[in-house]
Protein backbone atom coordinates (compact mmCIF):
# COMPACT_ATOMS: atom_id res chain seq x y z
CA UNK A 1 0.00 0.00 0.00
CA UNK A 2 1.24 3.50 -0.67
CA UNK A 3 0.25 7.15 -0.49
CA UNK A 4 0.77 8.77 -3.89
CA UNK A 5 3.35 6.14 -4.81
CA UNK A 6 5.30 6.48 -1.54
CA UNK A 7 5.60 3.84 1.14
CA UNK A 8 3.26 4.27 4.10
CA UNK A 9 5.46 5.35 7.00
CA UNK A 10 5.75 3.01 9.95
CA UNK A 11 3.28 3.55 12.77
CA UNK A 12 0.49 4.99 10.63
CA UNK A 13 -2.97 3.65 11.40
CA UNK A 14 -4.70 4.20 8.07
CA UNK A 15 -8.09 3.55 9.69
CA UNK A 16 -7.74 6.46 12.11
CA UNK A 17 -8.39 9.78 10.37
CA UNK A 18 -5.91 12.53 11.16
CA UNK A 19 -6.12 16.32 10.90
CA UNK A 20 -3.00 16.48 8.72
CA UNK A 21 -4.50 14.09 6.17
CA UNK A 22 -8.06 15.49 6.23
CA UNK A 23 -6.58 18.97 5.68
CA UNK A 24 -4.40 17.58 2.88
CA UNK A 25 -7.55 16.16 1.25
CA UNK A 26 -9.39 19.50 1.64
CA UNK A 27 -6.43 21.22 -0.05
CA UNK A 28 -6.58 18.76 -2.96
CA UNK A 29 -3.52 16.73 -1.90
CA UNK A 30 -3.01 13.00 -2.29
CA UNK A 31 -1.44 12.06 1.06
CA UNK A 32 -4.60 10.73 2.64
CA UNK A 33 -6.49 7.46 3.10
CA UNK A 34 -10.14 6.32 2.81
CA UNK A 35 -10.80 7.10 6.49
CA UNK A 36 -9.51 10.68 6.05
CA UNK A 37 -11.52 11.22 2.87
CA UNK A 38 -14.66 9.93 4.61
CA UNK A 39 -14.23 12.54 7.36
CA UNK A 40 -13.42 15.17 4.73
CA UNK A 41 -16.70 14.35 2.94
CA UNK A 42 -18.59 14.69 6.24
CA UNK A 43 -16.96 18.07 6.85
CA UNK A 44 -17.88 19.23 3.35
CA UNK A 45 -21.47 18.07 3.86
CA UNK A 46 -21.90 20.35 6.88
CA UNK A 47 -19.49 23.11 5.86
CA UNK A 48 -19.60 23.45 2.06
CA UNK A 49 -16.96 26.19 2.29
CA UNK A 50 -14.53 23.68 3.87
CA UNK A 51 -12.06 23.58 0.98
CA UNK A 52 -12.16 27.36 0.67
CA UNK A 53 -11.54 27.79 4.40
CA UNK A 54 -8.55 25.43 4.23
CA UNK A 55 -7.14 27.26 1.21
CA UNK A 56 -7.71 30.64 2.84
CA UNK A 57 -5.88 29.52 5.98
CA UNK A 58 -2.99 28.25 3.88
CA UNK A 59 -2.90 31.56 2.00
CA UNK A 60 -2.73 33.40 5.36
CA UNK A 61 0.29 31.26 6.28
CA UNK A 62 2.09 32.27 3.09
CA UNK A 63 1.25 35.97 3.52
CA UNK A 64 2.40 35.85 7.15
CA UNK A 65 5.75 34.34 6.11
CA UNK A 66 6.22 36.96 3.40
CA UNK A 67 5.33 39.70 5.91
CA UNK A 68 7.88 38.31 8.36
CA UNK A 69 10.53 38.35 5.66
CA UNK A 70 9.82 42.04 5.02
CA UNK A 71 10.45 42.53 8.76
CA UNK A 72 13.89 40.94 8.51
CA UNK A 73 13.03 37.44 9.75
CA UNK A 74 15.22 34.75 8.19
CA UNK A 75 14.51 31.78 10.47
CA UNK A 76 11.21 30.05 11.11
CA UNK A 77 9.81 27.50 13.55
CA UNK A 78 6.59 26.07 12.09
CA UNK A 79 4.59 24.17 14.74
CA UNK A 80 1.98 21.75 13.38
CA UNK A 81 3.36 22.24 9.90
CA UNK A 82 1.24 19.56 8.23
CA UNK A 83 1.78 17.62 5.03
CA UNK A 84 3.86 19.70 2.64
CA UNK A 85 1.82 21.16 -0.16
CA UNK A 86 2.45 23.87 -2.73
CA UNK A 87 3.85 27.06 -1.18
CA UNK A 88 5.46 25.57 1.90
CA UNK A 89 7.15 27.83 4.39
CA UNK A 90 10.68 26.88 3.25
CA UNK A 91 9.75 27.49 -0.39
CA UNK A 92 8.26 30.91 0.30
CA UNK A 93 11.12 31.88 2.62
CA UNK A 94 14.00 30.44 0.60
CA UNK A 95 12.60 31.96 -2.61
CA UNK A 96 13.04 35.33 -0.94
CA UNK A 97 16.41 34.44 0.62
CA UNK A 98 17.99 31.00 0.03
CA UNK A 99 19.74 31.34 3.40
CA UNK A 100 16.44 31.28 5.33
CA UNK A 101 16.27 28.47 7.87
CA UNK A 102 13.12 26.51 8.61
CA UNK A 103 12.25 23.86 11.18
CA UNK A 104 8.96 22.06 10.73
CA UNK A 105 7.36 20.29 13.69
CA UNK A 106 4.47 17.84 13.47
CA UNK A 107 3.38 14.62 15.15
CA UNK A 108 1.63 13.10 12.16
CA UNK A 109 3.81 10.33 10.68
CA UNK A 110 2.71 11.02 7.10
CA UNK A 111 3.41 14.75 7.51
CA UNK A 112 6.86 14.04 8.96
CA UNK A 113 7.80 11.38 6.37
CA UNK A 114 6.71 13.50 3.42
CA UNK A 115 8.46 16.57 4.84
CA UNK A 116 11.67 14.53 5.22
CA UNK A 117 11.39 13.41 1.62
CA UNK A 118 10.98 16.86 0.13
CA UNK A 119 13.65 18.39 2.38
CA UNK A 120 16.34 15.88 1.35
CA UNK A 121 19.40 17.81 0.24
CA UNK A 122 18.14 21.10 1.73
CA UNK A 123 20.72 22.04 4.36
CA UNK A 124 18.64 24.93 5.70
CA UNK A 125 15.38 23.12 6.47
CA UNK A 126 14.45 20.13 8.58
CA UNK A 127 11.50 18.44 10.26
CA UNK A 128 11.13 17.33 13.87
CA UNK A 129 8.62 14.68 14.89
CA UNK A 130 7.25 16.08 18.15
CA UNK A 131 4.17 17.11 20.08
CA UNK A 132 3.91 20.90 20.05
CA UNK A 133 2.17 20.74 23.43
CA UNK A 134 5.57 19.92 24.94
CA UNK A 135 7.42 23.19 24.30
CA UNK A 136 10.52 22.23 26.26
CA UNK A 137 11.00 19.03 24.26
CA UNK A 138 10.49 20.91 20.99
CA UNK A 139 12.74 23.83 21.90
CA UNK A 140 15.60 21.67 23.18
CA UNK A 141 15.47 19.16 20.34
CA UNK A 142 18.87 18.94 18.61
CA UNK A 143 17.46 19.96 15.20
CA UNK A 144 15.83 23.09 16.62
CA UNK A 145 18.96 23.99 18.55
CA UNK A 146 21.24 23.44 15.57
CA UNK A 147 19.10 25.07 12.90
CA UNK A 148 17.84 28.14 14.77
CA UNK A 149 19.85 30.91 16.39
CA UNK A 150 17.94 32.03 19.48
CA UNK A 151 19.96 35.23 19.72
CA UNK A 152 18.29 36.55 16.54
CA UNK A 153 14.57 37.11 15.82
CA UNK A 154 12.59 34.03 14.86
CA UNK A 155 9.30 33.68 13.00
CA UNK A 156 7.10 31.35 15.05
CA UNK A 157 4.19 29.88 13.10
CA UNK A 158 1.25 28.31 14.90
CA UNK A 159 -1.19 28.22 12.04
CA UNK A 160 -4.40 26.19 12.36
CA UNK A 161 -3.05 24.11 15.23
CA UNK A 162 -4.37 25.39 18.55
CA UNK A 163 -7.92 24.29 17.73
CA UNK A 164 -6.52 20.76 18.26
CA UNK A 165 -5.37 21.63 21.78
CA UNK A 166 -8.00 21.14 24.51
CA UNK A 167 -8.37 23.62 27.38
CA UNK A 168 -7.03 21.11 29.90
CA UNK A 169 -3.62 21.25 28.14
CA UNK A 170 -3.64 25.02 28.79
CA UNK A 171 -3.04 26.44 25.31
CA UNK A 172 -2.21 29.92 26.66
CA UNK A 173 0.58 28.50 28.80
CA UNK A 174 1.93 26.54 25.86
CA UNK A 175 2.09 29.70 23.74
CA UNK A 176 3.68 31.53 26.69
CA UNK A 177 6.44 28.91 26.93
CA UNK A 178 7.32 29.38 23.27
CA UNK A 179 7.05 33.17 23.62
CA UNK A 180 9.49 33.13 26.54
CA UNK A 181 12.09 31.34 24.41
CA UNK A 182 11.91 33.88 21.57
CA UNK A 183 14.35 36.78 21.36
CA UNK A 184 12.90 40.33 21.10
CA UNK A 185 11.92 41.28 17.56
CA UNK A 186 10.54 37.81 16.89
CA UNK A 187 7.16 37.53 15.18
CA UNK A 188 4.39 35.05 15.94
CA UNK A 189 1.67 34.10 13.46
CA UNK A 190 -1.36 32.23 14.72
CA UNK A 191 -4.66 31.19 13.17
CA UNK A 192 -7.55 29.37 14.80
CA UNK A 193 -10.95 28.08 13.70
CA UNK A 194 -14.01 29.52 15.41
CA UNK A 195 -17.67 28.64 15.73
CA UNK A 196 -18.60 32.33 16.24
CA UNK A 197 -20.25 32.76 12.85
CA UNK A 198 -21.69 29.31 12.08
CA UNK A 199 -22.21 27.54 15.41
CA UNK A 200 -24.35 24.69 14.07
CA UNK A 201 -22.11 23.86 11.12
CA UNK A 202 -19.00 24.04 13.29
CA UNK A 203 -20.62 21.80 15.93
CA UNK A 204 -21.12 19.27 13.14
CA UNK A 205 -17.45 19.64 12.13
CA UNK A 206 -16.46 18.96 15.75
CA UNK A 207 -18.67 15.86 15.65
CA UNK A 208 -17.10 14.68 12.36
CA UNK A 209 -13.60 14.99 13.89
CA UNK A 210 -14.56 13.59 17.31
CA UNK A 211 -13.28 10.07 16.69
CA UNK A 212 -10.26 11.10 14.68
CA UNK A 213 -6.75 11.31 16.04
CA UNK A 214 -7.27 15.07 16.38
CA UNK A 215 -10.56 16.14 17.98
CA UNK A 216 -11.23 19.87 17.57
CA UNK A 217 -11.91 22.72 20.00
CA UNK A 218 -13.10 25.89 18.32
CA UNK A 219 -12.74 29.11 20.31
CA UNK A 220 -14.47 32.49 20.35
CA UNK A 221 -12.74 35.71 19.31
CA UNK A 222 -11.69 36.82 22.81
CA UNK A 223 -10.02 33.48 23.53
CA UNK A 224 -8.10 33.55 20.26
CA UNK A 225 -6.94 37.11 20.99
CA UNK A 226 -5.86 35.94 24.47
CA UNK A 227 -3.44 33.47 22.86
CA UNK A 228 -1.42 36.55 21.81
CA UNK A 229 -1.07 37.74 25.44
CA UNK A 230 2.33 39.27 26.15
CA UNK A 231 2.89 40.06 22.47
CA UNK A 232 2.19 43.20 20.49
CA UNK A 233 -0.29 42.55 17.68
CA UNK A 234 0.63 44.16 14.37
CA UNK A 235 -2.13 45.78 12.32
CA UNK A 236 -4.90 44.97 11.65
CA UNK A 237 -4.88 42.77 14.78
CA UNK A 238 -6.80 39.50 14.94
CA UNK A 239 -9.21 39.37 12.01
CA UNK A 240 -10.82 36.83 9.75
CA UNK A 241 -7.93 35.18 7.86
CA UNK A 242 -8.74 36.50 4.35
CA UNK A 243 -8.79 40.05 5.77
CA UNK A 244 -5.26 39.85 7.18
CA UNK A 245 -3.00 41.78 4.76
CA UNK A 246 -4.88 40.62 1.64
CA UNK A 247 -3.01 40.48 -1.63
CA UNK A 248 -3.09 43.89 -3.33
CA UNK A 249 -5.99 44.34 -5.72
CA UNK A 250 -8.22 41.71 -4.12
CA UNK A 251 -11.70 43.15 -3.53
CA UNK A 252 -14.96 42.04 -1.91
CA UNK A 253 -13.25 39.77 0.60
CA UNK A 254 -15.68 37.62 2.59
CA UNK A 255 -14.75 36.81 6.19
CA UNK A 256 -14.59 33.09 7.05
CA UNK A 257 -14.36 30.83 10.10
CA UNK A 258 -10.63 31.30 10.77
CA UNK A 259 -9.26 34.08 12.98
CA UNK A 260 -5.69 35.08 12.24
CA UNK A 261 -3.10 37.52 13.44
CA UNK A 262 0.61 38.28 13.70
CA UNK A 263 2.29 39.73 16.77
CA UNK A 264 5.74 40.91 17.78
CA UNK A 265 7.71 40.07 20.87
CA UNK A 266 9.10 43.34 22.16
Ligand SMILES: C[S@@+](CC[C@H](N)C(=O)[O-])C[C@H]1O[C@@H](n2cnc3c(N)ncnc32)[C@H](O)[C@@H]1O
Pocket residue numbers: 019020021023057058061079080081082083105106107108111130131132133158159160161164214
Ligand atom coordinates in the same frame (compact mmCIF):
# COMPACT_ATOMS: atom_id res chain seq x y z
C1 LIG B 1 -4.80 21.85 9.86
S1 LIG B 1 -3.13 21.31 9.80
C2 LIG B 1 -2.30 22.87 9.60
C3 LIG B 1 -1.04 22.76 8.81
C4 LIG B 1 -0.32 24.10 8.57
N1 LIG B 1 0.08 24.71 9.83
C5 LIG B 1 -1.20 25.06 7.82
O1 LIG B 1 -1.81 25.93 8.46
O2 LIG B 1 -1.32 24.93 6.61
C6 LIG B 1 -2.80 20.99 11.51
C7 LIG B 1 -1.51 20.24 11.72
O3 LIG B 1 -1.18 20.30 13.12
C8 LIG B 1 -0.69 19.03 13.50
N2 LIG B 1 -0.87 18.92 14.94
C9 LIG B 1 -2.03 18.98 15.65
N3 LIG B 1 -1.78 18.84 16.96
C10 LIG B 1 -0.44 18.70 17.07
C11 LIG B 1 0.44 18.48 18.19
N4 LIG B 1 -0.03 18.42 19.44
N5 LIG B 1 1.76 18.38 17.95
C12 LIG B 1 2.26 18.44 16.68
N6 LIG B 1 1.48 18.61 15.59
C13 LIG B 1 0.15 18.74 15.80
C14 LIG B 1 -1.49 18.03 12.70
O4 LIG B 1 -0.83 16.78 12.61
C15 LIG B 1 -1.58 18.76 11.37
O5 LIG B 1 -0.52 18.42 10.53
